[in-house]
Amino acid sequence: MRRMVWTAACRMGFEEIDSQHRLLFAISNELLEISNPKSQEPEIKYLLRHLRDYVEKHFSYEEKFMEEKKFPGLSDHKQKHQKIVAEINNALTGSASMSALKESLETLLDGWVQSHILVEDKKYADWAKFHKIID
Numbered sequence: 001m002r003r004m005v006w007t008a009a010c011r012m013g014f015e016e017i018d019s020q021h022r023l024l025f026a027i028s029n030e031l032l033e034i035s036n037p038k039s040q041e042p043e044i045k046y047l048l049r050h051l052r053d054y055v056e057k058h059f060s061y062e063e064k065f066m067e068e069k070k071f072p073g074l075s076d077h078k079q080k081h082q083k084i085v086a087e088i089n090n091a092l093t094g095s096a097s098m099s100a101l102k103e104s105l106e107t108l109l110d111g112w113v114q115s116h117i118l119v120e121d122k123k124y125a126d127w128a129k130f131h132k133i134i135d
Helices: 015-032 041-068 074-094 098-130
Strands: none
Touching: 015 041, 015 098, 041 074, 041 098, 074 098
16 A cells, blocks of 8 residues: 655646645545455445546546636647546446455556646646746
8 A cells, every 4th residue: 555645746836726636635545545445345435436526526627727728738638537537437347356446546546646647737737837827
């Protein structure tokens, strides 16, 4: 079990988006901290649904925000969001056991942070800084 740690590197510079990312880390960490997936099945399913619902809400907010700022990479960013939601849904419905679900989640959440927040969301933050949308 590896906790997701919020660091300065995760910060985009937009208060609401950073706050939403922190909450996503908190929900994710609750899932990652489950030590006995078989006996905690209801908790895993609840937290995973909560994560999926919040991710969808966050992505919607983030996309609208980027659209308002006329971010040229928005179409590609939306596709990446759709892929993450599909992966969460697949983990929810496609795992053969609670242990397999937990393993899928650990991989998914780690990849999501590493590739989406630290790479894809940073593309927007860098673009926004270049265009003086943020300092």
